[in-house]
Amino acid sequence: MSKQALAALQAKFPAAVEKTESEFGDEIAWIKKDQLVAVATWLRDDPAMAFDSPVFVTAIDRLDWHPVGAPPSTHWTEDRPRFEVCYQLRSSTRRHRLRLKVAVTEQDSHCPSLATLWPAFDWQERETFDMYGIRFDGHPDLRRIYLYEEFVGHPLRKDYPKEKRQPLVRRDDLPINPIKKDAR
Amino acid sequence: MAATRDVASLKQLVLGRKDVQDLSDTETELPPDLMTVNMGPSHPAMHGTVRIVLTVDGERIVKSDVQPGYLHRCFEKESEYATYTQVFPYTDRLNYVSPMINNVGWAMAVEKLMGLTARIPRRTEYIRVIVSEMSRMTDHLTCVGASAMELGAFTPFLYFLKSREWLYELLEKVSGARLTHSYVRVGGLAKDLPEDFDKDLTYTLDKIEGVMVEVEGMLNANKIFRDRMAGIGAMSKADAIATGCVGPIARAAGVDYDVRKDYPYSIYPELEFDVPLGTTGDCLDRYLVRIEELKQCIRILRQCLKQIPDGPIMVDDPRVTLPPKRDTYNTIESMIRHFKHIVDGIRVPPGEAYTFVEGGNGELGFFIVADGTGRPYKAYVRSPSFVHLSTAGQLIHNHLIADVVPIFGMINMIGGECDK
Numbered sequence: 070m071s072k073q074a075l076a077a078l079q080a081k082f083p084a085a086v087e088k089t090e091s092e093f094g095d096e097i098a099w100i101k102k103d104q105l106v107a108v109a110t111w112l113r114d115d116p117a118m119a120f121d122s123p124v125f126v127t128a129i130d131r132l133d134w135h136p137v138g139a140p141p142s143t144h145w146t147e148d149r150p151r152f153e154v155c156y157q158l159r160s161s162t163r164r165h166r167l168r169l170k171v172a173v174t175e176q177d178s179h180c181p182s183l184a185t186l187w188p189a190f191d192w193q194e195r196e197t198f199d200m201y202g203i204r205f206d207g208h209p210d211l212r213r214i215y216l217y218e219e220f221v222g223h224p225l226r227k228d229y230p231k232e233k234r235q236p237l238v239r240r241d242d243l244p245i246n247p248i249k250k251d252a253r
Numbered sequence: 254m255a256a257t258r259d260v261a262s263l264k265q266l267v268l269g270r271k272d273v274q275d276l277s278d279t280e281t282e283l284p285p286d287l288m289t290v291n292m293g294p295s296h297p298a299m300h301g302t303v304r305i306v307l308t309v310d311g312e313r314i315v316k317s318d319v320q321p322g323y324l325h326r327c328f329e330k331e332s333e334y335a336t337y338t339q340v341f342p343y344t345d346r347l348n349y350v351s352p353m354i355n356n357v358g359w360a361m362a363v364e365k366l367m368g369l370t371a372r373i374p375r376r377t378e379y380i381r382v383i384v385s386e387m388s389r390m391t392d393h394l395t396c397v398g399a400s401a402m403e404l405g406a407f408t409p410f411l412y413f414l415k416s417r418e419w420l421y422e423l424l425e426k427v428s429g430a431r432l433t434h435s436y437v438r439v440g441g442l443a444k445d446l447p448e449d450f451d452k453d454l455t456y457t458l459d460k461i462e463g464v465m466v467e468v469e470g471m472l473n474a475n476k477i478f479r480d481r482m483a484g485i486g487a488m489s490k491a492d493a494i495a496t497g498c499v500g501p502i503a504r505a506a507g508v509d510y511d512v513r514k515d516y517p518y519s520i521y522p523e524l525e526f527d528v529p530l531g532t533t534g535d536c537l538d539r540y541l542v543r544i545e546e547l548k549q550c551i552r553i554l555r556q557c558l559k560q561i562p563d564g565p566i567m568v569d570d571p572r573v574t575l576p577p578k579r580d581t582y583n584t585i586e587s588m589i590r591h592f593k594h595i596v597d598g599i600r601v602p603p604g605e606a607y608t609f610v611e612g613g614n615g616e617l618g619f620f621i622v623a624d625g626t627g628r629p630y631k632a633y634v635r636s637p638s639f640v641h642l643s644t645a646g647q648l649i650h651n652h653l654i655a656d657v658v659p660i661f662g663m664i665n666m667i668g669g670e671c672d673k
Contacts, residue, residue, distance in 0.1 A: 093606035123497045125635040136603035137625025189497025192643035215322035
């Protein structure tokens with residue numbers, strides 16, 4: 070059933086879909102960054118697609134990607150985009166699932182935000198920003214969610230050392246409380 | 254002394270005013286400015302450490318900013334450096350009220366990547382469902398009991414916590430630990446059920462049914478309880494879907510979604526149970542859905558006890574099972590295999606998969622990217638509490654401060670799961 074959705078997506082947006090994959094029952098569609106919002110809007114609003122339920126957003130950092138037993142061509146190299154942003158969607162009526170993937174480079178770590186289409190992605194994009202440093206363009210309120218604003222770096226990036234410690238040091242020049250900032 | 258005090262000094266004592274002009278009743282109104290109040294991170298009426306910055310107009314909430322993260326323990330980062338088996342103790346600490354479901358979810362995710370899903374022995378599947386449903390019961394018992402206590406009904410809290418303790422005692426007999434079980438393994442279980450488990454569980458379920466009759470009698474028609482729950486924190490069906498709500502919260506709003514029914518896994522297709530749905534999506538419906546789910550859990554458990562077959566508890570696959578202890582200590586091959594298994598971990602072929610189960614709070618998913626080594630390249634947990642908490646700001650909007658307590662209680666935000 071999900072395969073049909075993937076085929077329909079390819080037929081509707083042949084230029085936007087870079088490639089499709091199917092892994093362990095999950096359909097994956099790689100979408101060009103600039104077309105993501107258009108594709109996502111169609112997926113949500115088209116009655117045959119009806120992807121109304123957001124599931125999760127996360128990113129994959131491919132910096133250390135050297136899979137065992139796989140040909141060297143699949144390994145990550147400097148010239149490939151470092152991050153993959155994954156949007157998992159589900160349809161509550163048609164029961165199919167789809168994962169949209171967007172390639173994001175380290176130099177230009179921006180990705181269009183889908184938080185206005187599915188409110189659930191608001192916090193999850195903030196989490197992805199917090200952990201991976203992906204900047205979601207068009208997000209209504211993009212700030213850290215788990216960590217404090219003074220935190221330097223993004224801990225789930227592969228080049229962030231696991232043992233690194235960052236004690237919280239208060240800095241008065243940063244807005245701690247956004248509501249207070251608005252009131253000022 | 255108080256009797257001799259004049260009215261003016263009394264007013265000064267109470268209102269901080271001493272001018273005679275201030276004594277008129279029109280002057281006693283609250284100031285019209287908005288006020289910012291911090292609720293949490295540690296607040297006696299809210300379970301879980303979360304900070305809510307409220308902007309209140311008198312008692313009414315006009316703006317709120319919910320800030321999680323106080324319990325962030327780097328689950329995902331730690332998992333990337335642990336073997337697949339070593340992640341089980343970490344998953345225990347995600348939703349620490351129902352750790353068994355997290356265990357099962359993680360095991361299923363790894364099994365999916367290894368192509369073992371269809372080969373799990375029947376008895377293992379039954380035991381996994383039994384411990385999952387027991388965990389779901391502890392989750393709901395805690396949620397309902399604690400919420401009732403926060404609304405002033407202390408007796409249901411004591412009764413339900415006592416019932417939860419009976420289940421914890423049984424789970425302790427099964428796994429050896431009261432709270433952090435680490436009972437499930439990739440490909441099976443750590444050990445079989447103890448002797449006389451079915452008798453113990455049947456006895457416990459009978460007792461819990463009795464307790465539920467009592468608690469429902471105390472709460473369902475209780476005017477104070479109903480007044481504080483009905484119509485509070487209501488959410489429409491469309492909102493529940495768009496905000497990604499799952500589990501009892503979505504079902505209370507009428508969303509017919511239960512992973513056990515919609516994407517059946519394990520032996521759930523063979524079991525008879527109903528999925529309760531609400532209509533209004535308010536706190537009272539969430540409470541009623543949870544109570545009904547408790548009854549359905551008991552129903553599932555009784556069926557499982559009747560149908561559970563004998564058989565092995567681990568899949569027979571050298572990639573995931575440890576060699577028998579006798580061989581480990583006597584042959585060099587088994588010794589090496591044991592060593593490689595413990596130190597290098599289970600080798601999972603490269604790939605990525607999203608596996609989800611019905612947790613206590615709804616769809617609990619694990620998204621694993623494997624690179625062929627014994628440690629996950631990436632382990633993401635789709636925690637229902639995090640998604641539900643993101644709706645909290647919208648739910649408490651325009652309610653009174655006192656309503657934050659039932660809304661928050663019924664969202665059942667579990668800090669460990671929400672903050673990862």
